[in-house]
Amino acid sequence: MEQQAxxxxxxxxxxxxxxxxxxxxxxxxxxxxxxxEDVDVWILQLxxxxxxAANVNDCLSGDLPxxxxxxxxxxxxxxxxxxxxxxxxxxxxxxxxxxxWTVNPMFYTSRKNNSRWTAKEVERLVQxxxxxxxxxxxxxxQNFFKTSIRTAVNLKDKWRNLLKAYQEGSQKTTQLELEASxxxxxxxxxxx
DNA sequence: ATAGGGTTAATG
DNA sequence: CATTAACCCTAT
Numbered sequence: 001m002e003q004q005a006x007x008x009x010x011x012x013x014x015x016x017x018x019x020x021x022x023x024x025x026x027x028x029x030x031x032x033x034x035x036x037e038d039v040d041v042w043i044l045q046l047x048x049x050x051x052x053a054a055n056v057n058d059c060l061s062g063d064l065p066x067x068x069x070x071x072x073x074x075x076x077x078x079x080x081x082x083x084x085x086x087x088x089x090x091x092x093x094x095x096x097x098x099x100x101w102t103v104n105p106m107f108y109t110s111r112k113n114n115s116r117w118t119a120k121e122v123e124r125l126v127q128x129x130x131x132x133x134x135x136x137x138x139x140x141x142q143n144f145f146k147t148s149i150r151t152a153v154n155l156k157d158k159w160r161n162l163l164k165a166y167q168e169g170s171q172k173t174t175q176l177e178l179e180a181s182x183x184x185x186x187x188x189x190x191x192x
Numbered sequence: 193a194t195a196g197g198g199t200t201a202a203t204g
Numbered sequence: 205c206a207t208t209a210a211c212c213c214t215a216t
Binding site for chain 1: 209
């Protein structure tokens with residue numbers, strides 16, 4: 001009689017503990033600003049058992065391993081070499097406005113856009129910079145990359161990489177072959 | 193909005 | 205596995 005009561009109590013306690021864990025987890029996720037769908041999957045995993053729960057905790061603490069894959073978040077448009085899901089080491093802001101490429105704070109399939117610059121684009125960038133000068137990225141975006149996927153920040157970053165790669169004396173091995181004249185222009189602009 | 197430090201996918 | 209290039213974060 002009494003034993004049964006105790007077991008019942010323990011069982012209830014366990015269930016309550018699960019609830020507490022999930023509550024804590026949900027709170028943590030507030031900071032991560034994960035998408036609801038992903039949080040749901042994680043809660044399911046927490047419920048599944050200690051192994052899955054450990055997985056979740058490893059990820060929260062920034063330790064991997066890669067979890068069981070969620071259904072792919074991106075819709076296949078712009079498909080590229082099978083992106084691997086992994087944990088993100090730090091919380092990211094979920095940008096729900098950029099739908100298919102939305103970054104999941106804990107797990108994400110891909111960056112929004114990982115497309116490599118073409119020589120043509122670089123040429124255009126250099127044209128723009130020689131017209132407006134270094135640092136006028138929004139102006140450059142508006143005038144030279146109006147419809148392009150490249151954002152003003154992208155332009156800035158690309159210019160930085162160009163400097164690193166092609167500036168006089170750089171020992172870097174470059175992945176994009178540029179015309180000598182273009183490299184020349186980059187070096188000229190870099191000098192200023 | 194930009195500069196500059198950091199992270200990480202992709203490449204060799 | 206080391207490096208490069210694309211992208212992210214954030215103080216100013």
